[in-house]
Amino acid sequence: MLKFLLRRLIVAILVALTVLTLSFALTRLSGDLAISIAGPNATQQDVEIIRQAYGLNRPLTTQYFDWLVRAVQGDFGESYFFRDRVANLIGSRLPITMTLGLVGLLIALVVALPLGIIAAVRENSWVDRTVMMVALIGQAMPSFWLGLILMVWLGLNLDLLPISGTGGPEYYVMPGIVLSFSAIPSLMRLTRSGMIEALSSDYIRTARAKGLSRLSILVKHAFRNAAIPVVAIAAVQLGFMLGGSIVIESVFAMHGVGYLAWESIGKNDFPVVQAVVLVLALIYIALTLLADLLNAVLDPRLRTA
Amino acid sequence: MSVTVVPGTGAARRLLRNIGFVVGATIVGVTLIVAILAPWITPYDPFAVDLVHRLVPPSFMEDGTPANFLGTDQLGRDYLSRLIYGARISMIIGIATVITSGIIGTTLGILGGFYGGRMDDVVMFLITARLSIPVVLVALAVAGLLGSSFILVILVLGLLLWDRFAVVARSTTMQIRTLDYVSAAWCAGSSQASVLLREILPNIATHLAVVATLEMALAILLEAALSFLGLGVPAPLPSWGLMIAEAKEYMFFTPWVILVPGIALFVLVLGVNLLGDALRDLLGTDLNR
Amino acid sequence: MSALLDVRNLRVTFGGTAAVRGASLTVEKGETHCLVGESGCGKSVTALALMGLLARGGKREADALSFAGQDIRNLGERDMSRLRGDRMAMIVQEPMTSLNPADTVGSQLTEVLRRHRGASRAQAVDRAAELLGRVGITAPGLRLGQYPHQLSGGLRQRVMIAMALMCDPELLIADEPTTALDVTVQAQILRLLAELQAEFGLGILLITHDLGVVARIADRVSVMYAGEVVESAPTAELFAAPQHPYTRGLLTCVPVPGKVKRGEPLGSIPGVVPRIPPGFVGCSFRDRCAYAHAACKHDIPRQHAGPDHEALCTLPPGWTDRAAA
Numbered sequence: 001m002l003k004f005l006l007r008r009l010i011v012a013i014l015v016a017l018t019v020l021t022l023s024f025a026l027t028r029l030s031g032d033l034a035i036s037i038a039g040p041n042a043t044q045q046d047v048e049i050i051r052q053a054y055g056l057n058r059p060l061t062t063q064y065f066d067w068l069v070r071a072v073q074g075d076f077g078e079s080y081f082f083r084d085r086v087a088n089l090i091g092s093r094l095p096i097t098m099t100l101g102l103v104g105l106l107i108a109l110v111v112a113l114p115l116g117i118i119a120a121v122r123e124n125s126w127v128d129r130t131v132m133m134v135a136l137i138g139q140a141m142p143s144f145w146l147g148l149i150l151m152v153w154l155g156l157n158l159d160l161l162p163i164s165g166t167g168g169p170e171y172y173v174m175p176g177i178v179l180s181f182s183a184i185p186s187l188m189r190l191t192r193s194g195m196i197e198a199l200s201s202d203y204i205r206t207a208r209a210k211g212l213s214r215l216s217i218l219v220k221h222a223f224r225n226a227a228i229p230v231v232a233i234a235a236v237q238l239g240f241m242l243g244g245s246i247v248i249e250s251v252f253a254m255h256g257v258g259y260l261a262w263e264s265i266g267k268n269d270f271p272v273v274q275a276v277v278l279v280l281a282l283i284y285i286a287l288t289l290l291a292d293l294l295n296a297v298l299d300p301r302l303r304t305a
Numbered sequence: 306m307s308v309t310v311v312p313g314t315g316a317a318r319r320l321l322r323n324i325g326f327v328v329g330a331t332i333v334g335v336t337l338i339v340a341i342l343a344p345w346i347t348p349y350d351p352f353a354v355d356l357v358h359r360l361v362p363p364s365f366m367e368d369g370t371p372a373n374f375l376g377t378d379q380l381g382r383d384y385l386s387r388l389i390y391g392a393r394i395s396m397i398i399g400i401a402t403v404i405t406s407g408i409i410g411t412t413l414g415i416l417g418g419f420y421g422g423r424m425d426d427v428v429m430f431l432i433t434a435r436l437s438i439p440v441v442l443v444a445l446a447v448a449g450l451l452g453s454s455f456i457l458v459i460l461v462l463g464l465l466l467w468d469r470f471a472v473v474a475r476s477t478t479m480q481i482r483t484l485d486y487v488s489a490a491w492c493a494g495s496s497q498a499s500v501l502l503r504e505i506l507p508n509i510a511t512h513l514a515v516v517a518t519l520e521m522a523l524a525i526l527l528e529a530a531l532s533f534l535g536l537g538v539p540a541p542l543p544s545w546g547l548m549i550a551e552a553k554e555y556m557f558f559t560p561w562v563i564l565v566p567g568i569a570l571f572v573l574v575l576g577v578n579l580l581g582d583a584l585r586d587l588l589g590t591d592l593n594r
Numbered sequence: 595m596s597a598l599l600d601v602r603n604l605r606v607t608f609g610g611t612a613a614v615r616g617a618s619l620t621v622e623k624g625e626t627h628c629l630v631g632e633s634g635c636g637k638s639v640t641a642l643a644l645m646g647l648l649a650r651g652g653k654r655e656a657d658a659l660s661f662a663g664q665d666i667r668n669l670g671e672r673d674m675s676r677l678r679g680d681r682m683a684m685i686v687q688e689p690m691t692s693l694n695p696a697d698t699v700g701s702q703l704t705e706v707l708r709r710h711r712g713a714s715r716a717q718a719v720d721r722a723a724e725l726l727g728r729v730g731i732t733a734p735g736l737r738l739g740q741y742p743h744q745l746s747g748g749l750r751q752r753v754m755i756a757m758a759l760m761c762d763p764e765l766l767i768a769d770e771p772t773t774a775l776d777v778t779v780q781a782q783i784l785r786l787l788a789e790l791q792a793e794f795g796l797g798i799l800l801i802t803h804d805l806g807v808v809a810r811i812a813d814r815v816s817v818m819y820a821g822e823v824v825e826s827a828p829t830a831e832l833f834a835a836p837q838h839p840y841t842r843g844l845l846t847c848v849p850v851p852g853k854v855k856r857g858e859p860l861g862s863i864p865g866v867v868p869r870i871p872p873g874f875v876g877c878s879f880r881d882r883c884a885y886a887h888a889a890c891k892h893d894i895p896r897q898h899a900g901p902d903h904e905a906l907c908t909l910p911p912g913w914t915d916r917a918a919a
Binding site for chain 2: 011014015016018019022026027136137139140141142143144145148149151152156239242243244246247250258261262265266268270273276277280281284285288
């Protein structure tokens with residue numbers, strides 16, 4: 001087990017390095033970064049000044065290694081636009097995005113787990129088919145559009161929630177609901193298929209032969225087994241949700257890292273964009289490691305092997 | 306992710322009995338026909354601005370006129386005509402992305418699954434690295450840097466959405482690599498390329514078709530999201546995502562302006578997913594991840 | 595007094611397929627009733643049907659099905675679950691997959707006592723440790739904290755046996771409980787069951803294909819073939835004077851020391867258990883039977899070869915083997 005985790009850790013570090021390199025390469029895609037920064041109205045002289053100021057006149061490899069060494073230390077340079085350290089900017093915005101992601105995941109779990117279980121218990125009934133339809137609808141729902149609909153309906157018509165912006169807990173409800181839609185289908189399907197597999201297993205027959213209550217059979221015996229992969233996937237889903245939060249943050253004008261990235265893309269503020277890509281990727285990598293770890297902790301066959 | 310290779314028996318008949326398949330195929334089929342015939346069936350030029358008749362509601366609503374069945378947008382352009390041309394954009398993006406990412410992913414997956422060992426390690430590494438990259442963010446960043454265009458959206462999505470193709474191609478290839486007919490072709494002295502193309506590819510094609518539907522749905526959704534954020538298909542092209550973005554300012558007064566393109570988008574993606582689900586049920590491809 | 599378990603004409607169908615087509619048997623208090631037959635003949639399905647544990651899609655019907663005088667045919671799941679594990683317990687056939695992989699052995703054992711008797715954790719743990727000791731598991735305290743995958747097949751089998759005995763049931767339905775065990779452990783388990791029988795009057799329905807075990811512990815034997823009980827008799831009588839050709843075939847499959855000469859082939863029954871189509875009439879063994887004749891295609895009479903000995907066959911009771919004669 002330890003060996004497996006160590007192997008995964010090494011892969012994670014390699015992936016992180018790859019992403020570091022890619023996010024460096026990303027900003028060099030346009031060719032001359034200095035021209036992009038300077039903007040369309042800059043003179044040749046302006047471009048030259050910028051080139052000097054940001055060290056863009058050095059050889060590419062020097063720039064790369066310099067950037068790599070700093071990035072590893074958590075130094076992503078300075079924002080062109082905000083006149084602040086990129087690390088500070090991200091540090092102040094990340095809690096909003098993380099909270100949003102966790103709210104979304106929580107909503108997704110609260111919806112997906114019970115529905116998945118009910119669908120499995122009533123396999124092939126109309127309940128099951130309805131639940132699977134819900135999964136399909138969730139999969140097909142454009143998140144930004146759902147966000148707008150909720151703004152009109154819950155925000156304007158029913159006046160239940162603030163329409164947009166960053167603020168107290170009530171500001172996280174609508175974006176959280178929208179974000180949860182991206183995780184609900186897969187969590188629900190996984191819960192359902194895991195429960196169906198568990199419920200048809202020999203050990204559930206044993207539990208029934210022991211005369212245990214229905215609740216105990218469903219929760220203690222079936223769900224305990226079905227939940228192991230679901231918990232792990234939930235961690236990975238959180239990673240995907242954080243990556244997708246840029247759309248939702250833009251729709252609801254929530255000032256998280258996604259919004260920051262979107263703003264910065266519009267302002268050609270590349271150090272910020274680069275750093276957000278990197279941070280989100282690193283969080284995703286950490287979450288997949290966490291998923292492996294959770295798997296190992298929850299599954300006694302892995303834990304004690 | 307595990308994929309079981311199950312031969313389809315009486316596949317066509319079972320598909321037609323599947324309500325999801327019939328509904329999905331109808332939606333996708335109609336959209337495809339409408340997209341192809343767009344220049345001949347649209348009542349108006351989708352780009353023709355008519356500032357006198359702006360934000361006219363659909364004909365079935367109060368104040369609607371029979372002239373514009375789905376009303377007009379904020380510039381007085383006919384909504385139905387724009388919607389039909391938008392179907393074109395969605396279908397082209399969906400199909401082109403699937404082709405690009407399908408080629409990349411399938412190639413990687415077959416190589417990893419067939420050769421195993423170091424090759425497989427590399428492929429698995431690429432898949433892991435790809436999954437850690439936030440798609441929307443990177444797509445937006447690239448569009449921001451290079452300037453958004455129709456071709457760029459296809460390229461970026463194509464280069465980013467190959468992971469599931471690779472995963473499924475890899476695991477199905479692994480399963481059939483050891484089967485008798487592959488070994489037989491191998492022993493009969495076929496070249497490696499010929500084994501891969503003639504024996505492996507046709508036999509995993511059905512499973513790749515399932516992935517293709519899911520990726521097509523995803524690509525259509527992502528294009529709409531990118532265009533909505535202003536970094537996808539550039540105006541004045543009538544991408545559904547862009548139509549929603551342009552209508553956003555008016556949605557609190559006339560909600561139908563975002564409902565029309567949104568519902569179209571939702572229904573098309575639902576149709577593609579229904580099609581994929583029916584295929585998956587039929588083939589037993591397990592895509593949980 | 596009525597029997598502990600009384601089953602008359604039990605039928606089980608899955609969809610259109612009949613798995614059990616007529617099984618009648620009784621288990622008295624303190625009695626061991628063995629159900630024997632080839633694999634696929636419906637023994638296990640019978641056991642599951644009696645416990646109300648048929649897989650989804652299974653349908654159970656019977657002319658009578660009573661436990662300790664109570665008709666359990668129409669008992670709801672809730673009432674059945676109160677009986678199961680408490681007064682009627684079952685040992686299932688697959689020890690490798692029948693324990694929950696995500697839960698400790700101790701927790702799976704103790705929950706039976708806690709559920710049915712409201713025992714405290716400590717009481718339940720004591721009871722579990724005691725039973726593990728009695729089924730021959732050394733260091734029971736250690737085993738209680740382990741997970742199923744850490745135990746060998748034989749150990750798991752014994753945990754399953756201990757689990758069934760947690761509440762001192764009145765009836766134990768055991769489906770091949772000793773197949774995974776070596777001979778010494780097997781003897782130990784059989785001895786334990788005999789002790790419990792003497793102590794508490796435990797009634798046992800033992801499903802097995804091991805006629806050695808049958809000869810050792812059974813009071814009564816029922817022979818099952820293609821979903822039907824074809825012969826039922828007290829053990830000694832069945833071994834001494836088997837009536838049904840299938841029973842005879844089964845018995846000649848067993849090497850008996852002194853009776854089988856070196857070099858002589860063991861008897862065997864050619865063919866396999868057939869699938870019985872719906873609407874089938876007559877003897878289901880006729881295609882494999884050396885004595886089959888025209889009458890075997892019609893309804894088969896249930897004949898008495900002794901006061902307590904029945905066989906489902908057209909041959910006259912006490913017939914003798916032409917080949918042997």
